[in-house]
Amino acid sequence: xxxxxxxxxxxxxxxxxxxxxxxxxxxxxxxxxxxxxxxxxxxxxxxxxxxxxxxxxxxxxxxxxxxxxxxxxxxxxxxxxxxxxxxxxxxxxxxxxxxxxxxxxxxxxxxxxxxxxxxxxxxxxxxxxxxxxxxxxxxxxxxxxxxxxxxxxxxxxxxxxxxxxxxxxxxxxxxxxxxxxxxxxxxxxxxxxxxxxxxxxxxxxxxxxxxxxxxxxxxxxxxxxxxxxxxxxxxxxxxxxxxxxxxxxxxxxxxxxxxxxxxxxxxxxxxxxxxxxxxxxxxxxxxxxxxxxxxxxxxxxxxxxxxxxxxxxxxxxxxxxxxxxxxxxxxxxxxxxxxxxxxxxxxxxxxxxxxxxxxxxxxxxxxxxxxxxxxxxxxxxxxxxxxxxxxxxxxxxxxxxxxxxxxxxxxxxxxxxxxxxxxxxxxxxxxxxxxxxxxxxxxxxxxxxxxxxxxxxxxxxxxxxxxxxxxxxxxxxxxxxxxxx
Amino acid sequence: xxxxxxxxxxxxxxxxxxxxxxxxxxxxxxxxxxxxxxxxxxxxxxxxxxxxxxxxxxxxxxxxxxxxxxxxxxxxxxxxxxxxxxxxxxxxxxxxxxxxxxxxxxxxxxxxxxxxxxxxxxxxxxxxxxxxxxxxxxxxxxxxxxxxxxxxxxxxxxxxxxxxxxxxxxxxxxxxxxxxxxxxxxxxxxxxxxxxxxxxxxxxxxxxxxxxxxxxxxxxxxxxxxx
Numbered sequence: 001x002x003x004x005x006x007x008x009x010x011x012x013x014x015x016x017x018x019x020x021x022x023x024x025x026x027x028x029x030x031x032x033x034x035x036x037x038x039x040x041x042x043x044x045x046x047x048x049x050x051x052x053x054x055x056x057x058x059x060x061x062x063x064x065x066x067x068x069x070x071x072x073x074x075x076x077x078x079x080x081x082x083x084x085x086x087x088x089x090x091x092x093x094x095x096x097x098x099x100x101x102x103x104x105x106x107x108x109x110x111x112x113x114x115x116x117x118x119x120x121x122x123x124x125x126x127x128x129x130x131x132x133x134x135x136x137x138x139x140x141x142x143x144x145x146x147x148x149x150x151x152x153x154x155x156x157x158x159x160x161x162x163x164x165x166x167x168x169x170x171x172x173x174x175x176x177x178x179x180x181x182x183x184x185x186x187x188x189x190x191x192x193x194x195x196x197x198x199x200x201x202x203x204x205x206x207x208x209x210x211x212x213x214x215x216x217x218x219x220x221x222x223x224x225x226x227x228x229x230x231x232x233x234x235x236x237x238x239x240x241x242x243x244x245x246x247x248x249x250x251x252x253x254x255x256x257x258x259x260x261x262x263x264x265x266x267x268x269x270x271x272x273x274x275x276x277x278x279x280x281x282x283x284x285x286x287x288x289x290x291x292x293x294x295x296x297x298x299x300x301x302x303x304x305x306x307x308x309x310x311x312x313x314x315x316x317x318x319x320x321x322x323x324x325x326x327x328x329x330x331x332x333x334x335x336x337x338x339x340x341x342x343x344x345x346x347x348x349x350x351x352x353x354x355x356x357x358x359x360x361x362x363x364x365x366x367x368x369x370x371x372x373x374x375x376x377x378x379x380x381x382x383x384x385x386x387x388x389x390x391x392x393x394x395x396x397x398x399x400x401x402x403x404x405x406x407x408x409x410x411x412x413x414x415x416x417x418x419x420x421x422x423x424x425x426x427x428x429x430x431x432x433x434x435x436x437x438x439x440x441x442x443x444x445x446x447x448x449x450x451x452x453x454x455x456x457x458x459x460x461x462x463x464x465x466x467x468x469x470x471x472x473x474x475x476x477x478x479x480x481x482x483x484x485x
Numbered sequence: 486x487x488x489x490x491x492x493x494x495x496x497x498x499x500x501x502x503x504x505x506x507x508x509x510x511x512x513x514x515x516x517x518x519x520x521x522x523x524x525x526x527x528x529x530x531x532x533x534x535x536x537x538x539x540x541x542x543x544x545x546x547x548x549x550x551x552x553x554x555x556x557x558x559x560x561x562x563x564x565x566x567x568x569x570x571x572x573x574x575x576x577x578x579x580x581x582x583x584x585x586x587x588x589x590x591x592x593x594x595x596x597x598x599x600x601x602x603x604x605x606x607x608x609x610x611x612x613x614x615x616x617x618x619x620x621x622x623x624x625x626x627x628x629x630x631x632x633x634x635x636x637x638x639x640x641x642x643x644x645x646x647x648x649x650x651x652x653x654x655x656x657x658x659x660x661x662x663x664x665x666x667x668x669x670x671x672x673x674x675x676x677x678x679x680x681x682x683x684x685x686x687x688x689x690x691x692x693x694x695x696x697x698x699x700x701x702x703x704x705x706x707x708x709x710x711x712x
Contacts, residue, residue, distance in 0.1 A: 056513070061498075086605050086607065090607050090609045093609050093613075100645045101645075102641075102645060105638050105642060105645075108634065109638060112634060113550060113551045114551060115551035116551075160552065168612075168613075168620050168642065169612045169613050172557070179553065182553075268502060268505055272501065272508055272509065276508075276509070276512050279509075279513055279516050280512075280516065283516040283519060283520045286520055287524065290524050290527075291527065294527060294528065294531055294557070295555075298557035299557045299559050302561035303562060305561075305562040308563045308564060308566070309563070315564075317560075317565065318560060318564050318565075320672045320673075321564075321568060322593070323593075323597065323611055324611075326602060326604075326606060335675070338675060338677035384600055384606045384611065386604065
């Protein structure tokens with residue numbers, strides 16, 4: 001989509017440049033023959049249409065931005081896992097049936113807002129322990145990318161169950177995790193850097209665990225349905241068939257269809273399913289990208305209206321809030337310099353407001369991205385908000401360039417496998433697309449919207465990027481026949 | 486977004502049969518509509534009140550709540566410029582007979598002590614009491630009158646937090662009643678700024694709450710208790 005935009009811009013620019021070169025040089029002493037100035041729009045429509053169809057080919061034929069999706073998956077699940085482990089000693093106080101926000105209080109609030117939480121299915125302490133421990137296990141599953149699609153559903157259920165049970169103990173970090181947990185369910189975030197992709201690359205047929213997981217989930221859902229548990233509704237009040245019940249049963253049904261088609265109809269039906277999964281993935285990733293832009297836009301544009309952000313003293317105040325200064329010496333030292341406070345105050349607003357617009361220029365975007373990640377890392381320490389910062393960095397990572405992600409992933413894989421006596425390259429063999437030329441991967445991925453240089457390369461990429469009739473990926477990729485989409 | 490064209494279309498789709506192509510086209514259209522609707526709703530939710538939200542605010546709300554709720558006005562439009570501490574005291578019935586009222590305890594100060602030099606403060610220290618207080622303050626009107634169900638829930642929540650922290654026994658007696666107050670202290674203006682800020686603490690004192698029954702409002706006895 002953004003690629004079409006690039007393409008048009010690039011084409012227009014090139015058209016203009018060619019026009020300039022072709023302009024006749026007037027001979028001295030003779031009035032130049034008036035050649036018409038070439039239209040800057042010449043061919044723009046065609047190239048826009050070409051860009052659009054190439055964009056569609058990428059969205060349908062490949063899993064766009066799979067490295068970006070994977071890094072968001074890893075970052076968000078790791079943040080939530082660390083949070084759950086950190087709060088283990090406080091879990092009863094925060095989410096338990098006898099915590100300050102008691103089961104009854106939560107039940108009355110949820111009766112009004114219809115938020116989804118397994119914790120209100122029962123008030124026994126053992127049920128709470130099961131759900132909390134389950135949320136930890138689901139985070140590990142998603143982090144490792146084991147049965148990633150199922151893991152992402154369980155992860156989301158864990159996040160919603162705990163957060164909706166006690167909404168008044170959360171902060172911005174919980175909010176980011178909440179949204180990303182939902183969005184990740186529709187993405188194919190386990191195509192790389194996951195146990196699933198490693199299994200695929202090794203051509204292992206891993207039906208057993210997937211089928212077992214599916215049966216267990218189906219049984220649990222059926223029992224919950226029969227018992228009429230809270231939140232299992234057929235409608236969300238807005239439209240019928242948008243409730244949790246159709247969603248969860250639909251999820252299981254889709255997995256069954258996926259498995260059956262892969263096993264019994266490996267021809268066109270499989271290709272079509274693959275294309276549909278790619279489309280859904282692209283939609284989810286686009287929503288994540290825009291969500292992050294909305295976060296920064298909201299944060300930035302509302303700040304512009306504040307008198308403290310205008311007079312350049314805003315940063316001073318959080319550094320003097322007791323709740324957010326775990327290191328008062330450091331905070332007060334930072335706040336002591338009026339000039340430094342002014343620069344960081346203005347810089348923060350400028351970066352937040354500007355970020356979404358810089359997506360149209362790869363270099364500026366990358367510089368700002370680095371700045372924002374550094375700022376969040378500082379917030380983690382200075383304001384004592386490590387989980388909020390980690391969640392924001394994980395969400396920001398959707399904008400990291402593919403080249404950087406692949407390089408970083410390779411470095412990590414080499415480090416991890418060095419001691420194992422294993423071939424370093426094999427460690428990262430979880431990437432069935434490795435055989436593909438790099439350009440095809442890098443070309444205008446949604447992590448780098450508006451990258452003119454990539455658009456240029458994309459021109460010759462589609463031939464390689466487009467999947468054959470057998471599905472995406474290079475020939476010889478073993479047909480995965482597991483339950484997980 | 487339109488379905489790919491017959492000729493010059495992407496190879497993968499081009500090789501599909503007509504029904505398969507129809508399915509893909511429908512899926513593309515559905516995804517495009519779904520993404521557009523979702524992003525429009527989220528945009529209207531985070532945008533300031535405007536012509537569209539004044540007219541269709543209810544629709545946006547019913548789409549967004551509860552699972553897509555979000556608030557990114559982080560330190561905006563202005564950062565909080567005051568430290569709010571929640572204090573509490575208790576009336577205890579002594580074992581030897583008679584009762585006494587304890588001194589005020591700064592519960593927030595205890596949270597802050599736990600946050601100090603902590604690389605990963607717990608939500609119990611950083612958010613629980615702080616947000617419980619703002620929940621209470623936001624859902625109570627004049628003279629501590631609760632606003633709707635949330636007002637009632639917020640009072641019980643605050644009371645349960647204080648009860649958890651005091652425990653049932655205090656100063657050699659049973660806790661009978663509790664009282665909460667908030668102390669608001671403006672942050673002093675920066676040293677380099679010509680501004681002068683009055684940094685004296687102002688207190689808001691809530692009524693006494695009977696301790697044993699969390700969901701029963703006791704008689705009012707609180708008043709302006711300046712100190």
